[in-house]
Amino acid sequence: MQRIANLLAVQNDQVLLLQKPRRGWYVAPGGKMESGESIYEAAVREFHEETNVTPLDVHLKGVYTMVIKNGEQVIDEWMLYTFVARGVKGTPFKETREGKLAWHPVGELQTLPMAKGDRTNLLFAAHQKGTQYGTFEYTEDFELISEHIQSSIE
């Protein structure tokens, strides 16, 4: 089962997002965990590899069960770990083979094109206290079928 870690960097009321070429959708930089990594190590490493910057004050905001379905059949299932960083050190790449990187006003998380579940995750990471949990079911074409969310505050 895949484990994906991504990270939303927030600095001066802006967020660093990657625009993927295929659909033009925006994502928080991240990628696949490697064997033996912790989710924290994976999020920091993947973010640095994709952006060239070091995230500061990194904290886990969400753990999500991602399910791809074709009708009632589960096609794929993986775990997504979403972190936030309250600042970065360094200057991000402008473009990589993964897509275009840029800072956006945090308010644009409401409107930029992205997977529906990602908007839920990223708005929580940017604005809410505590930790979010949930399951997102998508079609193979990445249309959201359902989301079930829980959250807690320490």
Next chain:
Amino acid sequence: MQRIANLLAVQNDQVLLLQKPRRGWYVAPGGKMESGESIYEAAVREFHEETNVTPLDVHLKGVYTMVIKNGEQVIDEWMLYTFVARGVKGTPFKETREGKLAWHPVGELQTLPMAKGDRTNLLFAAHQKGTQYGTFEYTEDFELISEHIQSSIE
């Protein structure tokens, strides 16, 4: 890849632990996530199934990458999600086919026999603020080879 969720219930300076028959080691009640569950749902369900009580004020405290090694070879790898609950509703089972359930003074987390990594997790869950991340490497006989820990506070 397996995903295991467990939960440490803390109430009146006591913790509810399960003593497993095989080695006599103590664990926080939990078990395997099912397809499509969130980690939160899995922790609450497994805890209730194993103890007969409902955990209150449930919050994620740690996410751990668990690796079983034989020499340099990785034999197995799974994810462990450790939650805390600040109280419970109901009266726990005394004994189940999983082992013996009992409340213990929270200080006994320091001394009760358990897997070394579990002590790290449970002491953090009981006493520390924030979220812990890390990787535990064990032998097939569940001797700890290494632990690498990170943590963060919101």
